[in-house]
Structure formats: C-alpha cells, structure tokens
Amino acid sequence: MSVKIILFGKLADIAGGSVSVDNVADTDSLINVLHKDHPEFTKTKYLIAVDKQVIKENTVLNKKSTVALLPPFSGG
Amino acid sequence: MSDQNLYERYHRQIILPEFGEEGQRKLLKAKVLVIGAGGLGCPALQYLVAAGIGTIGIVDDDTVALNNLHRQVLYSVNDIGSSKAERAAKILQGLNPEIEIIAYDERLNNQNAVILFDEYDIVIDGTDNFSTRYMINDACVLLNKPLVYGAISQFEGQVSVFRNKNEEDVNYRDIFPDPPKDGEVLNCAEAGVMGVLPGIIGTMMANETIKLITGIGEPLIDQLFTYNALNNQVYQLILSSRKETRSLIPKDEKEFLKIDYEWLCAAPVQQNEIDSNTFNSLILNGNIDVIDVRELHEVPSVNEFNHIRIPLAQLADNSSSIKSENVIAFCQSGKRSLQAAKILSGIFGDTKKVYSLRGGIVQWKQDRTKQPV
Numbered sequence: 001m002s003v004k005i006i007l008f009g010k011l012a013d014i015a016g017g018s019v020s021v022d023n024v025a026d027t028d029s030l031i032n033v034l035h036k037d038h039p040e041f042t043k044t045k046y047l048i049a050v051d052k053q054v055i056k057e058n059t060v061l062n063k064k065s066t067v068a069l070l071p072p073f074s075g076g
Numbered sequence: 077m078s079d080q081n082l083y084e085r086y087h088r089q090i091i092l093p094e095f096g097e098e099g100q101r102k103l104l105k106a107k108v109l110v111i112g113a114g115g116l117g118c119p120a121l122q123y124l125v126a127a128g129i130g131t132i133g134i135v136d137d138d139t140v141a142l143n144n145l146h147r148q149v150l151y152s153v154n155d156i157g158s159s160k161a162e163r164a165a166k167i168l169q170g171l172n173p174e175i176e177i178i179a180y181d182e183r184l185n186n187q188n189a190v191i192l193f194d195e196y197d198i199v200i201d202g203t204d205n206f207s208t209r210y211m212i213n214d215a216c217v218l219l220n221k222p223l224v225y226g227a228i229s230q231f232e233g234q235v236s237v238f239r240n241k242n243e244e245d246v247n248y249r250d251i252f253p254d255p256p257k258d259g260e261v262l263n264c265a266e267a268g269v270m271g272v273l274p275g276i277i278g279t280m281m282a283n284e285t286i287k288l289i290t291g292i293g294e295p296l297i298d299q300l301f302t303y304n305a306l307n308n309q310v311y312q313l314i315l316s317s318r319k320e321t322r323s324l325i326p327k328d329e330k331e332f333l334k335i336d337y338e339w340l341c342a343a344p345v346q347q348n349e350i351d352s353n354t355f356n357s358l359i360l361n362g363n364i365d366v367i368d369v370r371e372l373h374e375v376p377s378v379n380e381f382n383h384i385r386i387p388l389a390q391l392a393d394n395s396s397s398i399k400s401e402n403v404i405a406f407c408q409s410g411k412r413s414l415q416a417a418k419i420l421s422g423i424f425g426d427t428k429k430v431y432s433l434r435g436g437i438v439q440w441k442q443d444r445t446k447q448p449v
Binding site for chain 1: 112114115116117201202203204205206209226227228229230232233234251252254256260261262263267269274300302304311312313314315316318
C-alpha cells in the first residue's frame with residue numbers, strides 16, 4: 001500500500017521534490033520511515049494533514065489517503 | 077466629500093449585488109491595522125486603501141532598501157532610506173485622500189501591540205519573522221481581534237483567517253504550537269523570494285479582510301490556504317482547535333507583557349560571534365581560514381578577501397581541508413555560520429579557535445560601504 005505524500009517548502013527541498021513510502025498503516029509509521037530516509041526532516045517543525053484535515057494524533061491510513069507535510073513560513 | 081463622489085469612487089463594487097451600499101458603508105466604518113509594510117503589507121494596503129477602508133494603521137520600523145523593490149512595488153528608488161510606514165502612508169493617501177491613514181514608524185512590541193490593537197477592528201500580519209508573528213497571534217487571541225495571516229517562502233505562500241471570537245476558534249498556535257528557533261526556518265533574506273508571490277498572497281489577504289468586514293463570501297476561517305507559484309498548485313487544509321493550545325497563550329494582558337518573544341525564537345547566545353570590525357582585524361592577523369558555508373550558487377559573491385567555499389551540509393566531511401589555527405565561518409545572515417561554528421568546534425575542540433561572522437556577508441558588505449577600508 002502506497003499513500004500519496006505532498007511536501008511543502010523546505011521539506012520538498014530536502015527530499016528532492018517528492019517521496020513515496022510503501023506499506024505504512026498509520027501516520028506514526030509513515031513519519032518514522034520519512035525520518036529514517038531523510039534525517040533532516042527531524043530538524044524542522046511541520047504540520048501533518050491526512051486528506052486535507054490537520055491531525056493531532058496518530059491516524060490510520062488507507063490506500064487512498066493523501067498525507068501533506070507543511071513547515072511554517074516566516075517571510076513577508 | 078459628497079455622497080455623489082463616494083458613490084462614483086466605489087461604484088464598481090457597490091453595484092455588486094452581494095456588496096451594495098451596505099458593504100461600502102461597512103468598509104468606510106472599519107479600522108484595519110496592517111503590521112509590516114513590506115512584501116505582503118504593500119499589496120494588501122494598496123487594495124484596502126482603494127476599497128475604502130475608513131481607517132488604516134501601518135506599523136513598520138524599517139526603511140526602504142534597494143533589494144525591497146523587486147517585490148514591494150509601492151515604493152520607488154527615491155524612497156530608499158525613508159521610513160516604510162511614513163512613505164507608504166504618504167503614497168497611499170494620494171490614492172485615496174478620503175480615508176484616514178496613520179503611520180506608526182515603530183517596531184511592534186508587547187507594550188504598543190496591546191495599545192494599538194485595541195484601537196482597530198482587524199489586524200493583518202504581514203511581518204517577516206516568527207517572534208513578531210507569535211506575539212501578534214497571542215495578542216489577537218487575548219484581545220479577541222480577528223487576524224488575517226499570510227506568510228511566504230521562496231515560491232510558496234500561506235493564507236488564513238483567525239476569527240478569535242471565542243475560545244474554540246482556531247489560531248496560529250493550533251497549526252504550529254511553538255515558534256521554531258532562529259535559523260530553523262530560513263527567511264526571505266536567506267532563502268530568497270519570487271517577487272510576484274507576496275503580490276498574490278498580500279492581495280489575497282486584502283480580499284479576506286474585505287470579506288470579513290462586509291460579511292460576503294466565505295473567508296478562510298478554520299482553513300489554511302497554500303499556493304505554489306511554480307506549479308500553480310493550490311492546497312487548502314482544514315484546521316481545528318486544540319485544547320492544549322490555550323495553555324500556550326498568556327492568560328491575561330499582564331502575563332502577555334512579560335513574555336520575551338524575541339527570546340522564544342532566538343538561538344542561544346554564542347560566545348564566538350564576531351562583528352565586521354573584529355572579522356577584519358582577524359584576517360589581517362593571518363593564520364586564519366575563512367569559510368563561506370553558503371550553497372555554491374548563493375550571491376553576493378565575495379572577492380574582497382581570501383576564503384574557501386564549503387556548504388554547511390558538507391562541512392563535517394571536509395573539515396580536514398581546514399589547516400589554520402583560527403577559523404571564521406560566514407554565510408548570508410550569520411545563522412548558518414553559527415551552526416557551522418558549532419560543528420567545527422565539536423570537531424576541533426581546543427585545537428582551533430572557531431568564529432562566526434554576526435550578520436553574515438550582507439552585514440559585512442553594508443558595514444564596509446559605511447567606512448573606507
């Protein structure tokens with residue numbers, strides 16, 4: 001099972017645009033895999049949204065899930 | 077001004093059925109405070125002034141610089157060095173002399189935030205740093221002021237509206253509870269920004285403000301709108317409030333006044349930071365390696381002194397090329413070079429003296445133009 005992942009800002013730069021992660025049951029396991037593949041991810045804060053809904057705790061993923069990771073921006 | 081004139085100026089929006097004379101009256105009665113007259117603030121201000129917001133306050137302690145002009149198109153070369161708040165107010169008054177525009181040529185802090193916010197109906201955050209953004213958010217929650225939020229980085233922008241009417245309403249801390257530390261997120265001066273981007277995002281902020289005041293349409297309440305100028309991707313996230321957020325916001329005005337927002341976002345003070353003068357004398361002393369830790373494509377290029385280029389990410393692997401007893405790292409603004417100094421101090425311990433140039437090469441070049449070398 002592979003979920004769609006959308007990265008914003010610095011996270012997209014770190015990952016070189018897009019990432020794909022297979023066989024993850026929930027957001028916690030997805031984040032674990034991403035942190036292992038891209039250790040730089042651990043150095044920045046970001047929000048996690050599943051199907052556009054910003055989540056507060058571990059959330060079950062299905063094969064149609066889209067996960068978005070978005071860091072804060074300060075520029076003005 | 078006569079009603080006939082008013083009618084003519086705003087005719088094209090008054091004839092919108094949803095808007096009408098009622099909408100125009102609401103705008104003319106409204107008081108909006110715009111914080112930051114930069115990339116986001118300028119376009120937001122231009123449309124708010126044109127639309128006929130009755131009273132507009134502009135807070136900014138910065139002056140116009142040449143490198144602002146690619147995105148802050150309200151200003152011209154003649155404005156360089158002048159107060160942004162005062163110049164913006166003057167220029168915008170020419171666009172619409174019928175409304176009141178007040179310039180506050182000062183930096184927003186806990187004290188003046190409380191006083192200023194009290195006098196306005198809506199606050200617009202067009203600032204460029206996290207400490208001010210968190211301060212604005214907390215003050216708006218405390219004072220129940222609607223906040224129109226926008227932020228940009230490189231090619232991407234975010235917009236949201238925080239209603240702040242009651243405790244359950246979403247605010248910025250529901251999205252990002254704690255401020256990132258200095259250097260964790262690059263600002264426009266370090267990461268760069270596409271000039272058109274703040275024009276788009278700032279204009280959207282003006283649009284959200286007008287919708288809030290007139291009550292038309294669906295403002296971005298409980299939503300975070302994101303836009304990517306490179307691929308035109310738009311993504312709209314749905315936000316919800318968290319119980320824990322309330323504990324992060326000061327309980328009352330007294331507690332708010334005590335918070336040091338600069339400190340919340342600041343990197344710990346480093347002993348090994350040096351200013352441009354010390355930098356220059358250390359170079360003259362010799363026995364020194366100067367390292368540019370910026371990425372290889374970054375400008376301005378440096379040809380005023382000898383140095384080597386090792387981007388921050390490759391520094392640890394290439395530390396063996398550093399031979400001298402003294403090492404100075406520099407970058408664009410002095411943030412990454414602090415990280416570099418930390419890495420190098422870890423590697424070399426007491427065998428070398430490691431410094432970081434405060435304010436980066438941008439500050440050094442500015443200092444250099446001020447005094448003959």
